[in-house]
Amino acid sequence: NTPSMLILPGDGIGQEVMTEVQRVIAWFGDKRDVKFDVSEDLVGGAAYDAHGTPLTDATMAKAQEVDAVLLGAVGGPKYDDLDFSVKPERGLLRLRKEMDLFANLRPAQCFDALADFSSLKKDIVSGLDIMIVRELTSGSYFGEPRGIFEEDGQRVGINTQRYTEAEIDRVARSAFELARKRNNKVCSMEKANVMESGILWREVVTAVHKADYADVELSHMYADNGAMQLVRAPKQFDVIVTDNLFGDILSDCAAMLTGSLGMLPSASLGAPMANGRPKAMYEPVHGSAPDIMGQSKANPCACILSLAMALRYSFDLGEEATRLEKAVETVLAKGIRTGDLMQADGGKPVSTSEMTDAIIAELQAS
Amino acid sequence: NTPSMLILPGDGIGQEVMTEVQRVIAWFGDKRDVKFDVSEDLVGGAAYDAHGTPLTDATMAKAQEVDAVLLGAVGGPKYDDLDFSVKPERGLLRLRKEMDLFANLRPAQCFDALADFSSLKKDIVSGLDIMIVRELTSGSYFGEPRGIFEEDGQRVGINTQRYTEAEIDRVARSAFELARKRNNKVCSMEKANVMESGILWREVVTAVHKADYADVELSHMYADNGAMQLVRAPKQFDVIVTDNLFGDILSDCAAMLTGSLGMLPSASLGAPMANGRPKAMYEPVHGSAPDIMGQSKANPCACILSLAMALRYSFDLGEEATRLEKAVETVLAKGIRTGDLMQADGGKPVSTSEMTDAIIAELQAS
Numbered sequence: 001n002t003p004s005m006l007i008l009p010g011d012g013i014g015q016e017v018m019t020e021v022q023r024v025i026a027w028f029g030d031k032r033d034v035k036f037d038v039s040e041d042l043v044g045g046a047a048y049d050a051h052g053t054p055l056t057d058a059t060m061a062k063a064q065e066v067d068a069v070l071l072g073a074v075g076g077p078k079y080d081d082l083d084f085s086v087k088p089e090r091g092l093l094r095l096r097k098e099m100d101l102f103a104n105l106r107p108a109q110c111f112d113a114l115a116d117f118s119s120l121k122k123d124i125v126s127g128l129d130i131m132i133v134r135e136l137t138s139g140s141y142f143g144e145p146r147g148i149f150e151e152d153g154q155r156v157g158i159n160t161q162r163y164t165e166a167e168i169d170r171v172a173r174s175a176f177e178l179a180r181k182r183n184n185k186v187c188s189m190e191k192a193n194v195m196e197s198g199i200l201w202r203e204v205v206t207a208v209h210k211a212d213y214a215d216v217e218l219s220h221m222y223a224d225n226g227a228m229q230l231v232r233a234p235k236q237f238d239v240i241v242t243d244n245l246f247g248d249i250l251s252d253c254a255a256m257l258t259g260s261l262g263m264l265p266s267a268s269l270g271a272p273m274a275n276g277r278p279k280a281m282y283e284p285v286h287g288s289a290p291d292i293m294g295q296s297k298a299n300p301c302a303c304i305l306s307l308a309m310a311l312r313y314s315f316d317l318g319e320e321a322t323r324l325e326k327a328v329e330t331v332l333a334k335g336i337r338t339g340d341l342m343q344a345d346g347g348k349p350v351s352t353s354e355m356t357d358a359i360i361a362e363l364q365a366s
Numbered sequence: 367n368t369p370s371m372l373i374l375p376g377d378g379i380g381q382e383v384m385t386e387v388q389r390v391i392a393w394f395g396d397k398r399d400v401k402f403d404v405s406e407d408l409v410g411g412a413a414y415d416a417h418g419t420p421l422t423d424a425t426m427a428k429a430q431e432v433d434a435v436l437l438g439a440v441g442g443p444k445y446d447d448l449d450f451s452v453k454p455e456r457g458l459l460r461l462r463k464e465m466d467l468f469a470n471l472r473p474a475q476c477f478d479a480l481a482d483f484s485s486l487k488k489d490i491v492s493g494l495d496i497m498i499v500r501e502l503t504s505g506s507y508f509g510e511p512r513g514i515f516e517e518d519g520q521r522v523g524i525n526t527q528r529y530t531e532a533e534i535d536r537v538a539r540s541a542f543e544l545a546r547k548r549n550n551k552v553c554s555m556e557k558a559n560v561m562e563s564g565i566l567w568r569e570v571v572t573a574v575h576k577a578d579y580a581d582v583e584l585s586h587m588y589a590d591n592g593a594m595q596l597v598r599a600p601k602q603f604d605v606i607v608t609d610n611l612f613g614d615i616l617s618d619c620a621a622m623l624t625g626s627l628g629m630l631p632s633a634s635l636g637a638p639m640a641n642g643r644p645k646a647m648y649e650p651v652h653g654s655a656p657d658i659m660g661q662s663k664a665n666p667c668a669c670i671l672s673l674a675m676a677l678r679y680s681f682d683l684g685e686e687a688t689r690l691e692k693a694v695e696t697v698l699a700k701g702i703r704t705g706d707l708m709q710a711d712g713g714k715p716v717s718t719s720e721m722t723d724a725i726i727a728e729l730q731a732s
């Protein structure tokens with residue numbers, strides 16, 4: 001039976017880039033006989049507008065059933081004043097938590113053709129290829145107690161950083177497994193000099209390494225130094241594994257090193273389902289970019305490359321994934337670019353759909 | 367009566383750079399009649415070696431009494447396996463907490479003569495001058511409950527992010543006050559989209575702004591985007607205010623943008639004492655650098671510039687502070703550099719004490 005995908009375009013440019021992804025999915029069906037049963041639904045502000053909640057139970061149930069979820073982006077100024085409990089982000093966080101997508105894979109890769117876009121010197125970033133593995137279902141994002149409480153006549157804001165051994169163990173394994181397919185190096189980041197949760201993190205990562213991954217090179221770094229080293233000499237890293245909150249910040253820092261946020265995909269993976277495929281959600285790293293919404297300016301590459309990650313990690317179609325990634329690279333190498341990838345003096349940008357046209361043409365030629 | 371300073375050189379290069387600071391203090395006493403009553407004591411690994419604790423109660427009491435503390439650096443591989451409770455860092459954290467030094471001022475300034483050292487492109491960082499105000503006595507560093515607990519047969523690492531309205535209020539005021547003396551802009555960073563402590567943070571900063579600092583331009587940014595923006599276009603910022611843990615990471619990220627960590631001072635300020643001076647501790651941003659310890663290679667500038675911050679913030683000697691800062695800048699402009707500030711092809715570095723010689727010569731000439 002045909003593998004299934006649920007597409008959740010979400011808000012802002014999410015809808016536009018997902019339309020392009022659908023075209024690429026159609027190409028794979030027509031030309032490569034790689035077929036998917038695709039359905040579409042609402043998340044984030046779009047779901048709130050329709051149903052008063054950023055994710056309905058029905059959509060949540062669908063996400064649990066499919067082989068992979070593709071998500072566009074959530075949020076926008078329109079929703080800034082909504083109550084915390086119904087903000088667009090809550091839809092995304094509910095998906096991560098209830099699908100138990102504990103391993104968030106965020107490649108920070110600098111495309112040769114785009115190395116000049118980085119705010120960093122070219123020699124510091126060209127050829128950069130880091131994989132950040134961020135724990136995604138625990139830590140300060142989800143720990144209890146949490147909330148704003150009254151105490152001695154004033155309010156107190158509380159969140160709880162909380163990690164069990166099992167939570168650290170499983171994400172560490174994901175990182176080591178990935179490293180084995182890459183350059184065999186893992187750097188684990190925490191604040192073990194200040195936080196007990198960091199001490200446990202370091203201990204468990206060390207134990208997993210010793211027990212089952214002694215062939216992988218493991219190092220530890222305090223997260224503040226990690227931020228420094230990412231800026232100073234990012235190419236020293238292969239795989240970085242870190243917790244939810246540090247991972248949020250460090251992966252965005254790493255993403256910006258590449259200079260082209262509009263290019264970066266991500267995968268969020270959970271435990272294997274009955275059919276052996278991992279629970280999975282794929283999404284571009286960029287946000288909903290409400291400022292350019294509806295103007296055919298959005299760069300579809302990050303979302304298309306998220307589809308490539310889906311082909312690789314959910315459907316074991318590594319060759320097709322590589323085909324798609326190479327098509328994107330070739331298009332860039334030919335100088336075809338959406339507006340976000342143009343230098344001030346760089347000629348005329350292509351539109352969102354023209355970018356996809358070019359990628360599909362390369363797929364066709366490949 | 368003569369104002370007092372307690373010098374805590376600490377570990378690694380801390381002792382070496384503090385020796386140089388003492389020479390600068392002596393110069394101010396001799397030539398500018400700016401005199402201090404200086405005493406010296408142990409902190410960090412040095413205190414542990416002598417007393418089995420990274421900070422004795424006696425030293426803590428002295429720190430409470432003086433007008434300003436100057437701290438070198440703490441830590442080193444020798445102490446890596448010590449129990450959490452007696453690690454060198456605990457000495458530093460105890461000073462911050464018991465002196466209630468809630469406002470940590472971390473300038474990220476790119477010195478003209480050193481702009482080439484940044485891993486970022488020169489036009490992105492030249493002229494950079496940001497002030498990060500990091501809350502230093504609360505949040506995940508100190509919140510309870512904390513520890514490693516047994517739960518359902520496995521260990522759980524817990525820390526608590528915790529901020530009261532009063533804690534946010536006072537550090538916000540510090541940031542707004544500083545902004546008024548600079549470019550009148552404050553950007554507050556948190557994760558209000560995910561954490562309730564961030565919601566309270568944003569609310570209180572907004573309220574303080576509205577009540578007493580409406581003349582200052584205020585913006586809010588999620589901390590992950592903050593990390594991105596620091597890498598992308600750091601000159602958009604003037605003053606950044608953020609919590610203890612975000613501040614740890616973001617200030618290190620910002621520091622590294624300048625390319626010369628050996629140049630960056632910091633001030634940690636608390637409430638005014640009976641004599642009107644704030645409780646205060648000054649320290650370089652760099653660590654104890656055990657790899658170059660004892661080789662006369664350490665750059666004393668960050669520590670000397672920390673003394674300049676002390677002159678300005680503790681002793682109301684802004685002119686003398688500027689005199690000292692200008693001397694350091696002139697020395698750099700003349701191409702005099704310790705090894706950390708040399709390019710590969712950059713000639714012969716000066717030693718730690720030769721750097722100070724040059725700075726004192728400039729002071730003399732000023």
Ligand SMILES: CC(C)[C@H](C(=O)O)[C@@H](O)C(=O)O
Nearest residue numbers: 075089092093248559560590
């Ligand atoms: C949108 C937001 C809730 C989310 C996060 O904080 O995890 C985003 O920043 C991310 O990194 O995916």
Ligand SMILES: CC(C)[C@H](C(=O)O)[C@@H](O)C(=O)O
Nearest residue numbers: 193194224441455458459614
């Ligand atoms: C040494 C360490 C405890 C400290 C911190 O985490 O605050 C340091 O990184 C800093 O930023 O001053």
